[in-house]
Amino acid sequence: MNCPLLELRDLQVAVEEKIILDPIDLTINKGEVHVLMGPNGAGKSTLAAAIMGDPRFTVTRGTVTLDGEDITDTAADARARKGVFLSFQAPEEIPGVTLENFLRTAQGAVRGEQPKVMAFRRELKKQMDLLGMDGAYAERYLNVGFSGGEKKKAEILQLLMLQPKLALLDETDSGLDVDAVKTVTQGIRAYHNAENALLIITHNAKILEGLDVDRVHVLDQHRIVRTGGPELIREITEGGFGSVLSEEA
Amino acid sequence: MAEVKKTQVEPIDRSMYDFRYEVNAAFQVDSGLTPEIVETISEEKHDPDWMRAFRLKALDVYNRTALPSWGPPLDGLNMANIVTYVRPNTEMQAKWADVPDDIKNTFERLGIPQAERASLAGVGAQYDSEVVYHNVRKEVQEQGVVYTDLESALHSDHAERIREHFMHLVPPSDHKFAALHGAVWSGGSYVYVPAGVSVEIPLQSYFRLNAPGAGQFEHTLIIVEEGAYLHFIEGCSAPKYNVANLHAGCVEIYVGKNARVRYSTIENWSKNMYNLNTKRALVAEGGTIEWVSGSFGSHTSYLYPMSVLRGAGARMEFTGITFAGAGQELDTGAQVIHAAPRTSSHIVTKSIARDGGVSNFRSAVVVTKDAKDAKSSVSCESLMLDDRSRSDTIPVMDIACDQVDVGHEAKIGRISEEAVFYLMSRGLSEADARALIVGGFAEPIAKELPLEYAVEMNNLIHLEMQGTIG
Incomplete structure (x- = not known):
């Protein structure tokens, strides 16, 4: 039985006066993996940021519903506590705050209670091992001096530590070498279960290996122009967006 | 009186010189602190004779010296009634x-x-x-x-x-x-x-x-x-x-x-x-x-703590943080005099200003001609939490020796809204996100403090930040 986790209805999103998305309709059920593709500048990142509640973007029409609750006007921190997570394309550097302290603070924030020290440490070690991250990273300042790949791994580490209901991954694989993409994919697989869902923005089929993709959406000209099954990915990677977009036209 | 004349030459700076003039006027009448009062203090403390004489001499210097003509305004200080600051001190038993x-x-x-x-x-x-x-x-x-x-x-x-x-x-x-x-x-x-x-x-x-x-x-x-x-x-x-x-x-x-x-x-x-x-x-x-x-x-x-490096190879390190909020004008920094060969100084400061506060950093690095191979580095970073706050960096360097290595670095920044959103997307409230960023900014200083003080400082930052966001 389908159980909707995220529902976007007739969504219009603008930055300042400029409309970026119009209209977006999308339903993601629990347990599903959705992929969002589209040419550069189509508004994929905007969609992910708007679902997260980025204040730079304004929802000018329509609704965002999470688990049956309208969160259209809810601030980003409250959305995070309700279970939305965004893996950033370019994660911010926070000097002076270690990755470990940050994760402890964030886990405390989303769970509503401070994690127990020993249990937290064990969990952190387990997840870092899974991602092949050196334990020393826990003591480094969040994203400061991290390479592109390390930053993305740190995002996936946060995903694993925070266990959100809905994970939005914005080009988490971009700029990564083959091995790093594999590690990230491993992390995603470890996270995914029947109760949560993913919306993955990517240009690269590699990150999807080993994941059962349910739906693929193509975003262009402010809206979703095509939706299909996993076969769409192959069409796009082989024939480019032209092939799928012209079909639509 | 020289200041008054200058006023006429440079009307653009009038307020500044007028202020000085007022200070001088105040100074003439601040006879509130008398030798008798100082002698009483000395007696209550059972000072040795030399200390009593020292106090009286210092009082004389005090009466002949004007207030500083630079730095934050001191007009809120009632110098005419200086005795009210001095006398309560002998029995400071506040309830x-x-x-x-x-x-x-x-x-x-x-x-x-x-x-x-x-x-x-x-x-x-x-x-x-x-x-x-x-x-x-x-x-x-x-x-x-x-x-x-x-x-x-x-x-x-x-x-x-x-x-x-x-x-x-x-x-x-x-x-x-x-x-x-x-x-x-x-x-x-x-x-x-x-x-x-x-x-x-x-x-x-x-x-x-x-x-x-x-x-x-x-x-x-x-x-x-x-x-x-x-x-x-x-x-x-x-x-x-x-x-x-x-x-x-x-x-x-x-x-x-x-x-x-x-x-x-x-x-x-x-x-x-x-x-x-x-x-x-x-x-x-x-x-x-x-x-x-x-x-x-x-x-x-x-x-502005000063270090006088008088012996060869003497070293100083200064690590400081200043946090100025509403109504505060904190003028802080460090001074060093390199007076011998191979002396070194390392000054690192952070300053935070919020809610209209003013946090200025002043440094003075003096290298005498004797300080061959002296080394000095000064680094000052400021974080401003809003548009109403101010932070200035006023470095002074006086170098009389050409075989020295002196560096100065100053950075002024703001909290990036992208960073705040990033942290909020992980469940932190806006106030907590900002406090975490400010705490991180202060971390290199906190690391130098004894643990209980570092904890205290963190608490203070969180308190101050709560005040900012209501």
């Missing part, structure tokens, strides 16, 4: 009930135990810290270390040593408030560490400050002999409450050959305080002075 609510609330939120609060207000209950203090004192005494209040030390066999050092590093002629200090100083600490002795446990003047008679004109005299080590922590990490609003303390530190002194302090005076503190260290050959300084409180601060 807890008289402490303003905002300070009391801060205590509550910091979780300072009731017993300590009581003692802070001068009630003088027996409390844990008292016991700790005596234990420490016994231990260090066995090493030949002297740690006592200056008044007692003046009547001990250290009297002559004190006479040789007291206000030799900061003479009353230094500036008006040094002169005032010389005339009316009261309380403080005397520390003597004999040659070769390493004091493993930091000495804290936290406990001393609760002693009767200590207060806003306290004098700290630290003498550390050859090859010795001392970590001295001054100032209560919790907010202090004072009835009067002028603090003109003085710290003199003599660092012997190959000795090392670390001096840590967090100042969090109540927000009506004019904090005009003078701190100075004289460092002999191969010696090291390390300053760790946090300024959070007071209405106006002038605070």
Whole structure:
């Protein structure tokens, strides 16, 4: 039985006066993996940021519903506590705050209670091992001096530590070498279960290996122009967006 | 009168010169502090004759010296009625009930135990810290270390040593408030560490400050002999409450050959305080002075600890943080004089301004012609939390030797909204996100502080940040 986790209805999103998305309709059920593709500048990142509640973007029409609750006007921190997570394309550097302290603070924030020290440490070690991250990273300042790949791994580490209901991954694989993409994919697989869902923005089929993709959406000209099954990915990677977009036209 | 003439030449600076003129006018009438008052203080303290004479001489200097003509305005200080700052000090027994609510609330939120609060207000209950203090004192005494209040030390066999050092590093002629200090100083600490002795446990003047008679004109005299080590922590990490609003303390530190002194302090005076503190260290050959300084409180601060690197290879390190909020103008920094070859100085400061606060950083690096191969680096980073706050960097360098390595770096920044969103996307409220970023900015300084002070500083930052966001 389908159980909707995220529902976007007739969504219009603008930055300042400029409309970026119009209209977006999308339903993601629990347990599903959705992929969002589209040419550069189509508004994929905007969609992910708007679902997260980025204040730079304004929802000018329509609704965002999470688990049956309208969160259209809810601030980003409250959305995070309700279970939305965004893996950033370019994660911010926070000097002076270690990755470990940050994760402890964030886990405390989303769970509503401070994690127990020993249990937290064990969990952190387990997840870092899974991602092949050196334990020393826990003591480094969040994203400061991290390479592109390390930053993305740190995002996936946060995903694993925070266990959100809905994970939005914005080009988490971009700029990564083959091995790093594999590690990230491993992390995603470890996270995914029947109760949560993913919306993955990517240009690269590699990150999807080993994941059962349910739906693929193509975003262009402010809206979703095509939706299909996993076969769409192959069409796009082989024939480019032209092939799928012209079909639509 | 020269200033008045200048006004006519440069009308654009009129307000500034008018201000100076007013100050001079005030100075002429501030005869509130008389030799009789100073003699009374001297008598109450059972000063030796030389100290009595010293006070009177300092008073004379005070009366002949004008207020500083630079720095944050001091017009909120009632210099005409200076005696009101001086006299209450001799019996500073404020009642807890008289402490303003905002300070009391801060205590509550910091979780300072009731017993300590009581003692802070001068009630003088027996409390844990008292016991700790005596234990420490016994231990260090066995090493030949002297740690006592200056008044007692003046009547001990250290009297002559004190006479040789007291206000030799900061003479009353230094500036008006040094002169005032010389005339009316009261309380403080005397520390003597004999040659070769390493004091493993930091000495804290936290406990001393609760002693009767200590207060806003306290004098700290630290003498550390050859090859010795001392970590001295001054100032209560919790907010202090004072009835009067002028603090003109003085710290003199003599660092012997190959000795090392670390001096840590967090100042969090109540927000009506004019904090005009003078701190100075004289460092002999191969010696090291390390300053760790946090300024959070007071209405106006002038605070620039100076290190005089007199012996070859002497070193100084200064790590400081200043946090200025609404109505505060904190003018802080560090000074160093390289007066010998291969001396080195390393100054790192962070300043935070919010809610219309002003946080200025002043540094002075002087390299004399004798300081061949001296090295100096100054780095100052400011974070402004809104558009109404201000932060200026005013570095001065006076270099008279061409074989030196001197660097200065200044950065001024704001909290990025992208960073705030990033943290909020992980569940942190906006206030917590901002506090975390500010805490991270302060972290390199916090790392240098004793643990309990670092925790305290973090708490203070969170308190201040809560005030920002409501």
